Amino acid sequence: MFRRKVHKTTSSHVVNGRSCTLQTRCEPNFEAESIYDFAYTLRPSDAPPKSDPIASAYGHVILRDMLGESRQWYTEMDAPSDETAQLSKLFDSRGRLLEEHISNPYLRGKGVWGHELSEGSILLVTVLRVDESHRRQGLATWLLNHLLSESSIQLEPTQYFDIPGIPPRTPTATCPFAMAWPSALVPARLTKEQREEQWDAALKTFRGVGFRRIGRTAFFARALTDTSHPSLTLAAQDDAGPAATPGATDGLGPDGLPLPPPPSLSPFLRGLIQPEWTDNGHRYPLHALMLTSTSDEYIIDTLSKLTTETERAHICMADPTALNATPLHYAAMQARTPVIEKLLSLGAQESLFALTSDGFTPLDYLQQAMRDKRAFVLTFQVRSWPGQTRNCVLSQAVLLEAMGKPVPNENAVKWGCTCGQCVEGWFSPVMCYQIHVHAELATDFVRDGLEMEAEVQGRTRLFKSSTLDMIPFMDYLPKSIRDPGMYASFINGYSAVFRAIARVTESKIIPTADVVLRHALEAEYFDAQAVRFFLEKGGKVEHALNGLLHTAREQGPGGDGDFLETFGEEMGTLPTCENDEDYILLRSNLRIPPDLNGPLSGSWLETSRASDAASFGGGFGTDGDSSDVEGMCEGDSEEENDEEMEEEEAEKEDDQDVDMSDDEEGEDEGKPDNDR
Known part of the structure; x- marks a missing residue:
């Protein structure tokens, strides 16, 4: 019987001279x-x-890999939880x-943490x-120490069904690091x-262990697990403090130092x-102007009117x-490309490498904003993301060029390519290889199905x-097609679509539906x-693409x-890229309908071919016109069409048995008269 597995333990301990029971789940x-x-x-x-x-402790085991x-x-x-959501922001999309x-x-603080946290x-x-x-008796420290002493956490059994005589296997997860957000516990x-x-008590407890x-x-x-890790030799009182945050209080800046006199205006x-x-905007109007919804044209016009040395300062x-x-x-953070160019023309080159109190250049501000956009897309599985905006792409190019650094390909920046070899900036070599191999396998698997018993x-x-x-x-074809049964010719056509996808990807071409269909x-x-x-009979290239991607x-x-x-x-010989395994991006850019996302358990809602062409870039030819397909067997019954296809398949097999020098002649003889 299927059920949700839970791993539980109960143990006895003496805590502060008192017998206690510890239960884990x-x-x-x-x-x-x-x-x-x-x-x-x-x-x-x-x-x-x-x-x-x-006393109690709760949390999560995150299988980061x-x-x-x-x-x-x-x-x-x-x-x-909010804790997991906030923790995720310390890491990139691969953890x-x-x-x-x-x-x-x-931002590195004391520098005791590095790539090992990845x-x-x-x-x-x-x-x-x-x-x-029961507070102030050391129970929190005791419980936390006990929890940390078990770096290998028992997970639920991987066997979801009870099988008589076979005990379920209980896996473990070894956690090299524990993490916490102490201030969120309050x-x-x-x-x-x-x-x-x-807060002080929570920090003292966690730092104490x-x-x-x-x-x-x-x-x-x-x-x-690493008993020699440098963090274990850092004294609690020497630990880093939190990052400074913008704002001023009682004449003090974010760093706690007295603010300088306001600039003359x-x-x-x-x-x-x-x-x-705010008061800050009154002190620094140019800074505040960058963060408003004011148009770039207005800001550029304003900058052009700065004439005195005091104003240009x-x-x-x-x-x-x-x-x-x-x-x-601020202009970089907002990706205001024309404003960035204007500022640079007025002498802002010295700001290109200027660091904020938290160590960021203008380029860092821009790239952080771009990274946050991509993280949002990945978090909420946004299928229609059009890539980074053109302003973001151009702003980065302007800043990099001004800094004397190489400017990457525009498509690579737009889609986040990090290998430099993605086709159009998003179809990575790894993804191309995987789809190609699966398409070759699918071609044979589907064609081999013709050897099974049929009526x-x-x-x-x-x-x-x-x-x-x-x-x-x-199972990637609609039930409306599967349930009545399929003729051999339909299965042959399905296999041929997979073969076309294999050929397209072998040539490092993006396998959009219209490209695949043209090759097929x-x-x-x-x-x-x-x-x-x-x-x-209702088949679509998108059915095959959906099956391959899934x-x-x-x-x-x-x-x-x-x-x-x-x-x-x-796979190990191919360059890795940030776009690897991003199937949401792949499905979106291949224009696979949202309905096609894995095996199809429900009925396929048929839409007109004209609608398909308009929505997904044309499904039956380069110009989206399917008249050649519709007119192919017009007036014939399904059985008659299939009989003709069966005869042609038999003739094809006969032709393939002859010497290679006869291939061309044999192929012509198998065609209808009007195709000779």
Whole structure:
């Protein structure tokens, strides 16, 4: 019987001279496949079973390797809790710690954490609670130490069905690091004084058991398996503080230092100030102007009117209340390309390498904004993302050129290519190779299905639905096509579509539906006829593409890994790219309808070919016109069409038995008179 597996343990301990019972529980998270929830509860041994625990700890085990390979890092981390969602932002889409927390002179903090945080599963503590009547007795420290002593967490059995005589196998997840967000453990309902008191207590507890801040973020980490990790020798009092945040309080800047006197403003600059602007905007009107919804044209016109030396000094002025950002920082963050160019023409080159208090250049601000956009797309599985905006692409090019750095290909920037070899910036070599291999395999798998038992109707063969269930890739065809059964010619056409996809990808061409169909219809005569029959009876190239992408994802690095076991050596010779395993991007740019996302269990809602051509770029030819297909067998019954195809297939087999020098003649003899 299928059921949700939960791993539980119960153990006895003596804590502060008192006998206690510790219960643990670990189970899959309901919303994220690669995240598990754990709970540790401590009760006096003589307490009633249902009584409240005197101490408890809750959190998640994050199987980072699975999330990173499947490109589900942001999506799944967003679901379980606010802590997982916030933690995900410290990493890229593959779960690797962002470089700024490693190499940025300011954001790296004490520099005790590096690329090691990019590997292995994570033990994330989200709740550490002690009953009020038992506080200040060391229970939180005891429970936390006990939790950290178990770097290998028992997960639920992988066997989901009870099989008599075969005990389920219980896997483990070894977590080299534990992480926590101590300030998030404090309830928001408390007063400011109470929150600050509990923040201090939480920080003291976590630092007391070896947690140290990750750079200058709000998160702390603790090495569990590496006993020589540098973080373990960093004294708690020497740990880094949090990053400075923009704003000024009582005449002090974000860094706690006294603010310099406000800059002098000419009547023209003073006239730019808007009533709704903050005090900061009143001090630095050019900075504030960059962040408004004001048009680029207005800002450029304003910059052109800066005539005096005092006014032009504001072009490169750092705002101490905003982490010492300059107008160029803000223009870059907003991707205001014309404004960036104007600022540079007025002498803002010295701001190109200017660092804010948190160590960012204007280019860093822009790239961070672009990265955040991509993270949003991945988090919410946005299918219609058009890539980075043209302003972002051009702004980066302008800044890089001004800094004397190479400017990457426009398409590569737009789609996030990091290998430099993606076709049109998004179809990576790894993805092309996987689809090509799966298409070759699918060609044979589907064609081999013709060897299975079929019902003979005259000179035709009809494969019943029960037989089709045993042929690979048939579950990617609509039930409305599968349930009545399929003729052999339809299956031949389906196989020919896969063969066309294999040929297209072998040539490193993006396999859009119209490109694949053109190649399929330009194939040898009998394959082209089979493809036409396939289309006439409701088949679509998108059905085959959907099957290939779903299979590649299920068997690839982010799935069960079966593909790597056979083709891993060849895959290892290809350049890796940020676009690898991004099947949402691939489906979107191949214009595969959202309805086609894995096996089709429901009926396919047929739409007109004209609608398909308008929505998905033309399904039956380069110009989207399907009249040649519709007129192919007009007036013939399905049986007559299939009989003709069966005869042609037989003639094709006969022709292939002759000497190669006779191939051309044999092919001509098999064609209708009007094709000779």
